[in-house]
Amino acid sequence: MTDLQLALNSFDPAVRRAALAELVARSERGEGARAAELPIVNMHCHTFFSFNAYGHSPTSLAWLARERGFLAAGIVDFDVLDAVDEFLAACDIAGVRGSAGIETRVFIPEFATREINSPGEPGVSYHMGIGFATGQVPPDVAPILASMRARAERRNRAMLERVNAHLAPIELDYAADVLPLTPAGNATERHMLAAYIKAAADAFPDPTARAAFWAGKLDTPQAQIEALLGDYAKFSNLVRGKLMKKGGVGYVTPTPESFPTVEEYHRLIIACGALPTATWLDGTSAGEQDIEELMALLIAQGAAAANIIPDRNWNIADPATRALKVRKLHEYVQLCRDLDLPINVGTEMNSPGNKLVDDFDAAELAPVRQIMLEGAYFIYGHTAMQRRHGLGYQSAWAQAHLPTRRARNDFYAAVGRAVPPGAAGIARLGRVSPALDPTQILRALA
Numbered sequence: 001m002t003d004l005q006l007a008l009n010s011f012d013p014a015v016r017r018a019a020l021a022e023l024v025a026r027s028e029r030g031e032g033a034r035a036a037e038l039p040i041v042n043m044h045c046h047t048f049f050s051f052n053a054y055g056h057s058p059t060s061l062a063w064l065a066r067e068r069g070f071l072a073a074g075i076v077d078f079d080v081l082d083a084v085d086e087f088l089a090a091c092d093i094a095g096v097r098g099s100a101g102i103e104t105r106v107f108i109p110e111f112a113t114r115e116i117n118s119p120g121e122p123g124v125s126y127h128m129g130i131g132f133a134t135g136q137v138p139p140d141v142a143p144i145l146a147s148m149r150a151r152a153e154r155r156n157r158a159m160l161e162r163v164n165a166h167l168a169p170i171e172l173d174y175a176a177d178v179l180p181l182t183p184a185g186n187a188t189e190r191h192m193l194a195a196y197i198k199a200a201a202d203a204f205p206d207p208t209a210r211a212a213f214w215a216g217k218l219d220t221p222q223a224q225i226e227a228l229l230g231d232y233a234k235f236s237n238l239v240r241g242k243l244m245k246k247g248g249v250g251y252v253t254p255t256p257e258s259f260p261t262v263e264e265y266h267r268l269i270i271a272c273g274a275l276p277t278a279t280w281l282d283g284t285s286a287g288e289q290d291i292e293e294l295m296a297l298l299i300a301q302g303a304a305a306a307n308i309i310p311d312r313n314w315n316i317a318d319p320a321t322r323a324l325k326v327r328k329l330h331e332y333v334q335l336c337r338d339l340d341l342p343i344n345v346g347t348e349m350n351s352p353g354n355k356l357v358d359d360f361d362a363a364e365l366a367p368v369r370q371i372m373l374e375g376a377y378f379i380y381g382h383t384a385m386q387r388r389h390g391l392g393y394q395s396a397w398a399q400a401h402l403p404t405r406r407a408r409n410d411f412y413a414a415v416g417r418a419v420p421p422g423a424a425g426i427a428r429l430g431r432v433s434p435a436l437d438p439t440q441i442l443r444a445l446a
Helices: 003-007 013-028 058-068 084-094 142-167 174-181 189-203 207-218 222-228 232-243 262-271 291-300 319-338 369-389 396-401 405-418 423-429 438-445
Strands: 041-045 072-078 098-107 124-130 275-280 305-308 343-345
Touching: 003 013, 013 058, 013 084, 041 343, 041 369, 058 072, 058 084, 072 084, 072 124, 072 369, 084 098, 098 262, 098 369, 124 262, 124 305, 142 174, 142 189, 142 232, 142 262, 174 189, 189 207, 189 232, 207 222, 207 232, 222 232, 262 275, 275 291, 291 319, 305 319, 305 369, 343 369, 369 405, 369 423, 405 438
Parallel strands: 041 072, 072 098, 275 305, 305 343
Antiparallel strands: 098 124, 124 275
C-alpha cells in the first residue's frame, strides 16, 4: 500500500481529501491502470466511524471501489451518520456510484419470545436505513440519533466495567484507550476487543506468557491459544465470544429500553428521506422462520427494502447446512420480490476475514445475482435524485407520481442505470427538474 493510500485512512479529513484528489489525478494521467467496471457491488461496508476491520475510512472505501472496478459501493455505520457526506463526496470525485446508510438494533415486542437475527437475543433485531443523501438530520428527529449513540456508549461502558474486572491486571480506560481508536468518538464492541488484545500484547510481549494469560482468562487450553495467536481473525473471534457475546463475562442482557423502537427508528430514517430496511441473517432462527409475519409487521411500519449478507448464506463448509441456507436465501429473495422490496447486499467488512466484495460468480448466487445488482442501481438512483433535487423515494414528488413500491423501484433503478457516476452523472442530473414527470425525467437522462 502506498503512502497516499495509507493517507486515505488518516483521522484528519483534510489529509484524506488531499490523498484522494492526488490519487484520482494520477489515475486520470494514466499512472496506474484503473480496473474496468465489473458486475460486482458491496453496498454494506462499515467505515472506521463504526469499525472497519481493514481500517478503511469512507474516502478509502470510495477509492477501493474505483480501484477494484465495483459497479457500486455503499457504506453503513452503526448508530451514526458521520460518514455519509464524506463518502458520497468521495464517490463523486472517484467516479463511483455510491449510497450511504445506518444500522442499529431495535426491539420488536411482537417477537419478544423469538430470536430474530441477533443471536441469543429474542425480540432484538439488526435493522438498517439506506439511501441517505446527507448526514445532517432534521432538528425534530435529531434527538433520536443522539439517543442511539448515547445508548451504544452506555452499553459499551457497562461491558468494559465487567471485562476489566475479569481481565485484571489488564484494564482499559474508555476515554484513554478506546475512544482514540475512533475518528469521532463512536466506539463499538470491536474497538474494545482490539484494545484488549493490544493491551495484553503490550503487557505480555512474550507469546508463551501471553498465551498463558489468555488461557486462564478464557478458560481455554493454552495450546489452543498458542495455535491461534498468529491468526488474528480466529483469535479475536474467540476472545469476543468468551468475553462479550451472550454467556461471556462482559455480556449485558438487553432490555426493551436498550434499543430504539422500530417506530422511532423509522421516523428518523424517513425524515431524512432514506429507506427503512429489514435485515436477513440466514432463515434458521425462530423469528426468521416466521419471516412472512415479520416482514408484514416491518412493512406496515414503513420498511421499503431488505439487506442480505450473501457470503454467510452460501460459503459454508458443511454441505447439508450450505444447502439449507442457500435454499432459504433463495426463498427470502423471492419473498422480497413478491413484496416489492429492493435488496441491498454486502460483506460488512467489520470483522477480520470479511471479504472486500462478494463472489458474484458463485454458482449459489447465480439465481439471485441480477436481483442483487438491480438493488444497487435502485439505491444509487434514489440517492442521486435525492441529493441533487430532493426527488428521492420518500419525496412528495415520488408519492404523487409513483404511488406504489413497484413503480418507485422500477423508476429509481432506471435512473441508476441512466446516470453515470461522478461528474458526468452530476451534469446529466442537471437536465432534471421537479416539474417533470417520471417518463420525462428518464427521457431527459437518456
